[in-house]
Amino acid sequence: MAAAAEKLRIRQWKVSEPLHGRLIGLKYLVLVGLVATAFYSLTLAETLAEVEPFKTAVTLMFVRSLPFVVYAVLLLALSAKVHKAYCRYLCPLGAGLAVLGRFRFFSWLTRRSECGSPCRLCEKHCGINAIHKDGAIDYNECVQCLACVAILHDTDRCVADKYGKRRRNSRRSGDAIPVTVSPAANKMRD
Ligand code: SF4
Numbered sequence: 796m797a798a799a800a801e802k803l804r805i806r807q808w809k810v811s812e813p814l815h816g817r818l819i820g821l822k823y824l825v826l827v828g829l830v831a832t833a834f835y836s837l838t839l840a841e842t843l844a845e846v847e848p849f850k851t852a853v854t855l856m857f858v859r860s861l862p863f864v865v866y867a868v869l870l871l872a873l874s875a876k877v878h879k880a881y882c883r884y885l886c887p888l889g890a891g892l893a894v895l896g897r898f899r900f901f902s903w904l905t906r907r908s909e910c911g912s913p914c915r916l917c918e919k920h921c922g923i924n925a926i927h928k929d930g931a932i933d934y935n936e937c938v939q940c941l942a943c944v945a946i947l948h949d950t951d952r953c954v955a956d957k958y959g960k961r962r963r964n965s966r967r968s969g970d971a972i973p974v975t976v977s978p979a980a981n982k983m984r985d
């Protein structure tokens with residue numbers, strides 16, 4: 796949906812950090828509600844599982860009664876404005892995976908010592924706010940899109956790489972080593 800919105804030039808809202816912090820709790824509430832309901836009534840839990848719009852939008856191609864269609868369309872419209880809104884804030888499956896993710900044994904997405912300070916480029920490119928200000932990745936929220944990994948491995952985009960190149964060039968030419976990363980990196984800071 797984000798790609799389609801981009802093609803249609805629909806400007807997306809970047810959810811502020813404080814609001815994002817509050818909204819991510821919603822999907823855990825949905826998960827707990829569904830699990831608790833399943834103990835009471837599986838039929839009711841099945842109905843409540845309709846919180847996910849994919850059955851309406853993908854499986855049934857919107858051939859359903861009006862309330863389901865309206866709900867799915869509203870979520871699609873929201874996702875056009877807020878990147879992966881459903882996955883980030885409502886999806887009980889995502890909440891379940893995030894809970895399991897807390898038991899991970901290692902952090903597999905590479906970071907650099909410059910990430911977070913001074914450079915915050917990847918944080919600004921992570922559409923779902925899964926990179927903290929200090930450069931650390933929030934694995935509970937990360938959807939493994941690998942956008943930050945692509946930047947890190949791109950010598951033309953990763954500020955740390957550019958900085959490293961400048962340092963090496965400065966050393967070779969005998970010039971003073973620059974003490975700031977780059978004006979671009981400084982602009983990235985809030
Ligand atoms: S992999 Fe994607 S979602 Fe995860 S932190 Fe990197 S940019 Fe964000």
Ligand code: SF4
Nearest residue numbers: 910914917953954955
């Ligand atoms: S551009 Fe490079 S240094 Fe900057 S945050 Fe991304 S990986 Fe880290």
